[in-house]
Structure formats: C-alpha cells, structure tokens
Amino acid sequence: MSRTTYREAVRAAIREAMQGDPRVFLMGEDVGAYGGCYAVSMGLLDEFGADRVRDTPLSESAFVGAGIGAAMGGQRPIVEIMTCNFSLLALDQIMNNAATIRHMSGGQLSIPVVIRMATGAGRQLAAQHSHSLEGWYAHIPGIKVLAPATLEDARGMLPTALEDPDPVLIFEHAGLYNLAGELADDAGAVPIDRAAVRRAGDRVTLVTYGGSLHKTLEAAERLAGEGVEAEVIDLRTLRPLDDATIMASVRKTHRAVIVDEGWRSGSLAAEIVARIMEQALYELDAPVARVCSAEVPIPYAKHLEHAALPQVEGIVAAVRAQLG
Amino acid sequence: MSDPLPEREHALDLLHQMLRIRRFEEKAAELYTQERIRGFLHLYIGEEAVAAGVMATLRPDDAVVGTYREHGHALLKGVSAASIMAEMFGKQEGCSRGRGGSMHLFDAKARFYGGNAIVGGGLPLAVGLALADQRAGLSRVTVCFFGEGAMAEGEFHESMNLAALWRVPVLFVCENNRYAMGTALERSESETDLVRHAESYRVPARAVDGMDVVAVEAAAREAVEHVRAGEGPRFLEAQTYRFRAHSMFDAQLYRDKHEVEQWRGRGPIVRLQTRLREAGWLDDDALEAIEARVRQEVADAVAFAEAGTWEPVEELLRDVYTEVPR
Structure with a gap:
C-alpha cells in the first residue's frame, strides 16, 4: 500500500x-x-x-x-x-x-x-x-x-x-x-460494468455516485450512530446502469434514497427511481426519495452554493423521513 | 485558358466517372418519386466534376469524409453502386446495413467515413483521421469535402487552425455551390473570397473552376502531393453549382430559373464531352458505349437493392455498442 x-x-x-x-x-x-x-x-x-x-x-x-x-x-x-x-x-x-x-x-x-x-x-x-x-x-x-x-x-x-x-x-x-x-501498489484495471456496495446495511439503500459518495458514506455513519444501518451503492458506471445491484439491495432494505448532484428534473436520479418502480415496486415500504441539487444555476456565494448541493444533513433527513 | 487534357484513356475515364454519378443520381430521384427511397435525398447533379477530379488523385488507402450530399463521392471512392442503392432502400445489404440511409454512407474497406449530416461536423473527424496517419507514420491523405455553408460554422475555423498547427495530412475541399440550402453566399459570408478564410490560418489555398473536371484534377493533384509529402493541410475551393433542388423538398424560391439554365449550359459533363469531341477522342458511338456501361451498373444496383432484405426487427438494438464476446 x-x-x-x-x-x-x-x-x-x-x-x-x-x-x-x-x-x-x-x-x-x-x-x-x-x-x-x-x-x-x-x-x-x-x-x-x-x-x-x-x-x-x-x-x-x-x-x-x-x-x-x-x-x-x-x-x-x-x-x-x-x-x-x-x-x-x-x-x-x-x-x-x-x-x-x-x-x-x-x-x-x-x-x-x-x-x-x-x-x-x-x-x-x-x-x-x-x-x-x-x-x-x-x-x-x-x-x-x-x-x-x-x-x-x-x-x-x-x-x-x-x-x-x-x-x-x-x-x-x-x-x-x-x-x-x-x-495497493499493484492496483490496476477494474471492471466498468457494475455498481459497488461501499457499505453494507439492511434498513435503507442509498444510491449515489461520484462526488456525492463520500457525503453519503458520512451520512450513513451518522445514521449508524442512531442505530440505522444504511447500505450505500456507488453506481460507478452511469451508462449502462447496473440494475441488478440496485434491485438486490432494495429487495433487502425495502427503502431507497437516491443522492445525485445533478438537478432533480429529468435526472439520473429520476431514471433510477423509475427503474425501481418498474422492477421492485412491491418490495418497497416507503416511496423512494431523492436528494438532488436545487434547481438553480450553481451560485457563487459559499453559503448559497452549499445550500444548492446535496449535503450530509439533507441525506440524513431524507432517510429519517423514509423511516417515519 | 483551359488546362490541357490528360491522356486519352484517363480523360475518357473522367467522363465515365462523372456519368456514373449523373445517371445514378437521376435514377435515385426517380426512385424517390416512386417512394422506393425515403428520408432526405440530396443530389449531386451539376457538381460531378469536383468528386471526379479529386478522387482521380487519390490512392485506395486514402480516406474520404463527405457530407450528406455524398453518393457521388462514395461511388468514386470505391463503394459499390449496389450497396449504396441498397442503403437508400433501407436494406440490410446496404453499405451501412440500412442504418444510415442516403446521408450516412460508410465503407470501412474503401476508407469512406461518411456521410455526415451536421454541417461542419466532418471536419474535426478528418483532422483526427489524418492525425492517426501522422502518428502511425503512414503517408496517407484524408480528404474532407464540405460546402461553403460549413465555412460559417465554428467547426470549420477550429479545424483549420488545429490542422495547420499540427500539420496533419488533410486536403480540405470546399464545394462552393453558392447556396447554403437557400441562403446565397453573399448573405452568409462577410468575406465571400473563401480562399482568404483558409489563408488566414496559413493553409495554402486556391480556388478552381469546379465545373471543369480537368482543372479540378490538376489542382487537387498538386495539393495532394504536398499534403502527402508531409507539408501540412491544403485547401481547395471548387466553384460549382447544384442543378437540382437542395433536397427533394425544395421549391427553389431563392434563385431564378434563368440562373440555373446558365449554369447548366456550362455543366461539367457537357463541357468535357465537347473537349473530347474536339480532340477527336469521342464520337456518338463511343459515348453510347460509356452510357451503356453506366446504364448497366445502375440497373444492376437497382436490382440488387430490390432483391435486398429487411433486417429483422429483433436486431434493432445491434451496433449501438460493440458486442464484446464474453
């Protein structure tokens, strides 16, 4: 290493x-x-x-x-x-x-x-x-x-x-x-046709990718402190999507939150929600939720930029709302 | 002052090549009105001297990037008339398996890289194909055809600059037929001397009478030699004219019939025929012999296309990605 x-x-x-x-x-x-x-x-x-x-x-x-x-x-x-x-x-x-x-x-x-x-x-x-x-x-x-x-x-x-x-x-x-x-010193080529489970859990599935992965993992740690074990899926490849890994997790946890730095409307997050509806609707115990960027061109001011993006607090809140 | 005719066999072959395009296009128009060919159909009638003159200077392993008005270029680059016609019928025996149609003819073996229907979109590709040859140490040439309309696109300027900076082996051939669809050159370019656009990138450039196949060939041959010698890109403006409508949907409200008739009078085929007759190399019988060969080729192409088959709908999703063996 x-x-x-x-x-x-x-x-x-x-x-x-x-x-x-x-x-x-x-x-x-x-x-x-x-x-x-x-x-x-x-x-x-x-x-x-x-x-x-x-x-x-x-x-x-x-x-x-x-x-x-x-x-x-x-x-x-x-x-x-x-x-x-x-x-x-x-x-x-x-x-x-x-x-x-x-x-x-x-x-x-x-x-x-x-x-x-x-x-x-x-x-x-x-x-x-x-x-x-x-x-x-x-x-x-x-x-x-x-x-x-x-x-x-x-x-x-x-x-x-x-x-x-x-x-x-x-x-x-x-x-x-x-x-x-x-x-690892011998790190090399990795597959590009599948998602990865970055953290195992059984209460809720958090689907994310890219820069939001680390925020999502941090949210999962915070939730673990509250006794909620979240499973975190890193999509890795956005096209083609690895439906199987997402659905296997949803069938286990029965809840899903999508975290996507893209805007909500017409988004990748929307596509994943649709696929869960098509393939695993009857597995769900709650509506799938999304944490996306606010529908605004990303602003300059630090506090506004922060507010526009998915953040750990928002992810935690979305999960809490799922669990009721 | 006309360029001297090339030797007899070659001069007669230039006529043959132009007639192949002319008769193929006339048949395509006829089949379009019969609804055998659909989609957009852009005919090259009137402009044959440009493709015929330039292609005569190329080797089989040189590459060509064309536009959506590219049947003639494909035909003369070695794509068979049969596979082009089948493509326009939408048959899987077509040169693009029926996935491209009239505007997207491809043939990897002939090194014919489309068939690009985004005006200006083929220029960066041509720079890249030439860059690949340059990096591989191959003395091949890439010829990129485009209309004068493309010269208002950013991709023209970006590509000229990049090609000149990297001295890649591309011959840019502007087919200036005076109208970008229906917009006259004077209404689309603040500088109508197109050669100056290329020269501003320090690309050696010249204009040639695009209705004179002999002149086009001479100019192209000189340019191709420089490009092949590794001297960087060249630009050739062929001043030509489209006799038919832009596409089959064009009522031609933007130009008057008199102008079209004037240009027809100095058409590339009639012009070469006249010179060949004056030289004593062509008479009615010899012309009829060429026409008969062309008629046969076109008839065979139509028969091949008609006998072609429809790709099963079950194969709809193929060729989006390479099917990697697992």
Whole structure:
C-alpha cells in the first residue's frame, strides 16, 4: 500500500497506458506545459514529449472531434476537457459522431476514444464551471459514462475504458482530486460494468455516485450512530446502469434514497427511481426519495452554493423521513 | 485558358466517372418519386466534376469524409453502386446495413467515413483521421469535402487552425455551390473570397473552376502531393453549382430559373464531352458505349437493392455498442 491522491491515481493510470501502448496519447487544453488545469498531467509532457501529450487550442469541438477521428483511424486517444460545462462546445462531436458512427455505419467502425472531464461543484466556481452534466450524457445510447469516486476507480477505470472498443466518458468530480488515502501498489484495471456496495446495511439503500459518495458514506455513519444501518451503492458506471445491484439491495432494505448532484428534473436520479418502480415496486415500504441539487444555476456565494448541493444533513433527513 | 487534357484513356475515364454519378443520381430521384427511397435525398447533379477530379488523385488507402450530399463521392471512392442503392432502400445489404440511409454512407474497406449530416461536423473527424496517419507514420491523405455553408460554422475555423498547427495530412475541399440550402453566399459570408478564410490560418489555398473536371484534377493533384509529402493541410475551393433542388423538398424560391439554365449550359459533363469531341477522342458511338456501361451498373444496383432484405426487427438494438464476446 502507498499513500496517494485521486489526482495521482489518474496520472498513474495515464502514465501506465502511455507506457504500454504507443497508440495512446493525451490531448486537451493545457494538459502539457501547464500540467493540466487540475494538475492531473503534471510531468507527463517531460516524460512522453509533445507528440504524446498535446496541448490543444481552445477548440473543444475540433479537438474532441479529432480524438474521435483518431480513434476511428486506429489510435487510442485520451481527450481531456477542462470541465463538463465546456464539453457542451463539443456536444456535436460527442453526440452526433462518437455516439452514432458505429450504428450509422452498420457496425463497421469503432470509436475507442476516452474523454475525461471534471464535473461538479463545491469550489465556488459559479454557474459556468460547476455543473453535473453526467446525467445528460447518460441519456445517450452509444457511449459509456463512468464516474470514479474512489482511488481504486480513479486508478483502474481508465485502463479498462481504453480497452473498450466504444467511446467512454469519464467524469472526475473536481472535489475529489485532493482525496488522499492508501492504494495497493499493484492496483490496476477494474471492471466498468457494475455498481459497488461501499457499505453494507439492511434498513435503507442509498444510491449515489461520484462526488456525492463520500457525503453519503458520512451520512450513513451518522445514521449508524442512531442505530440505522444504511447500505450505500456507488453506481460507478452511469451508462449502462447496473440494475441488478440496485434491485438486490432494495429487495433487502425495502427503502431507497437516491443522492445525485445533478438537478432533480429529468435526472439520473429520476431514471433510477423509475427503474425501481418498474422492477421492485412491491418490495418497497416507503416511496423512494431523492436528494438532488436545487434547481438553480450553481451560485457563487459559499453559503448559497452549499445550500444548492446535496449535503450530509439533507441525506440524513431524507432517510429519517423514509423511516417515519 | 483551359488546362490541357490528360491522356486519352484517363480523360475518357473522367467522363465515365462523372456519368456514373449523373445517371445514378437521376435514377435515385426517380426512385424517390416512386417512394422506393425515403428520408432526405440530396443530389449531386451539376457538381460531378469536383468528386471526379479529386478522387482521380487519390490512392485506395486514402480516406474520404463527405457530407450528406455524398453518393457521388462514395461511388468514386470505391463503394459499390449496389450497396449504396441498397442503403437508400433501407436494406440490410446496404453499405451501412440500412442504418444510415442516403446521408450516412460508410465503407470501412474503401476508407469512406461518411456521410455526415451536421454541417461542419466532418471536419474535426478528418483532422483526427489524418492525425492517426501522422502518428502511425503512414503517408496517407484524408480528404474532407464540405460546402461553403460549413465555412460559417465554428467547426470549420477550429479545424483549420488545429490542422495547420499540427500539420496533419488533410486536403480540405470546399464545394462552393453558392447556396447554403437557400441562403446565397453573399448573405452568409462577410468575406465571400473563401480562399482568404483558409489563408488566414496559413493553409495554402486556391480556388478552381469546379465545373471543369480537368482543372479540378490538376489542382487537387498538386495539393495532394504536398499534403502527402508531409507539408501540412491544403485547401481547395471548387466553384460549382447544384442543378437540382437542395433536397427533394425544395421549391427553389431563392434563385431564378434563368440562373440555373446558365449554369447548366456550362455543366461539367457537357463541357468535357465537347473537349473530347474536339480532340477527336469521342464520337456518338463511343459515348453510347460509356452510357451503356453506366446504364448497366445502375440497373444492376437497382436490382440488387430490390432483391435486398429487411433486417429483422429483433436486431434493432445491434451496433449501438460493440458486442464484446464474453
């Protein structure tokens, strides 16, 4: 075991991928000389050179599209977008090309591109750097959507994504980059097709992902102090969803609360509630509840930003309300 | 001053290639009115010299990215007329298994990468395909076709800049047919000299008479040689004209019939035929022999499409993701 951070774990994954496969290269805004806007790629330019670590102009559509084209041409690009708000400038390429070309070509072409981006709020960056749009992307058939929330997943999801023949989007919560802890020295690729039970419990199922996982685990600890054992599911992969793990837990606890930093309306949380209705309605002892972001562009002021996001107190309160 | 004709066999082949497109498109229009082909149908009639001239300069392993008006490009890049026609019928024998239709023709073997119906959307892909070749050390060229309408899109400017910065082997071919659907060039560009747009990115650029296949080929050949030599991207504006409507739903209220007739008079096929006759390389019999070959190819394509089969609905969800063997 070694002490590391989420940021270092992502960097280690990129470095290992570049060492192992000359087709892998990293490109994005300020990934080279600057070291990445969240310092993820610090040092990689010196180690691998400018052909493997490519600074791009501020042209999200062109460089994301170029990543898609390069993947179609046999390379294994890792494209970094600074934040998911900026990814909207590349939405045409992601949605109309990456997600569709396999299908539109009748299965002839694969797009093995990996697109990483920061997501989420909590750093007082206001309404154009703080949103959680992974739920939107999870709406789109043809792409896979990952949300690593742990050091193991930060280290292990990227290599699996690079092996995948289809486009994979990885959403790294900006609040997690400094997350520190112990990681096994032989940590490596992890599966990207299943959710994980991060804490076992029998009274209520808490379903969450990404930056909200740690708040949810903290809420579960607080509830345990009150004698309520909550089971915490980390979705890990937002598309395709692992229904089986969710339903198995709901059948055990008969209660569910979804914690999602996305907005409530038309959200990933809404999708999970619908699936529980479809697959496990008669198992429930209470209506499924949701703790989501307030329906407001994320504000700058610290107290307002805090109030807009799912917090431990809100998760605890939602569980208490479930239990009546 | 016209470029000199190429040698006889090649000149006759250029005529043959343009006629393949023309007759294929005429048949497609006919089948559309019979409701055998549905969806959008964008015909390339009038613009044949551009695809024919450029494709004549490419090798089989060069790549092409097209637009939604791409039947002719696909045909000349080596996608069979039969598989294109079957695609437009929606049959699973089509080049995209019936999943794409007229606007999304694909053929991996022919290195024909669509068929892109988002104006400007193919340019970043072309930069990426070329980047892949550059990184792999292959001396292949990617040609990206788009209309002048795409030059108002941000993706044009972003892609030109990126291609120039990274010196990737792309030939950008703007098919300037003067109308972005119904909006005339003068109404969509503040700078109507399109070459200047490309030059502002330090991409060597030139305009060519897109109704003259010989001129297009000469210009494209020179550009492709530079691109293949690793000198970075090039830009070619082919000034052309679409004789038919934008799509089959277009009443053409935005241009007058007289203008269309004027352009038809200097159409690419009639023009090359005239030169070939003047050179003594083409007479009525020789022309009829070419037309007969083309007629047969188109008839065979229609027969293939008609004999094609519908993909079972049970397979609806295939090819969304790669089916990974477990």
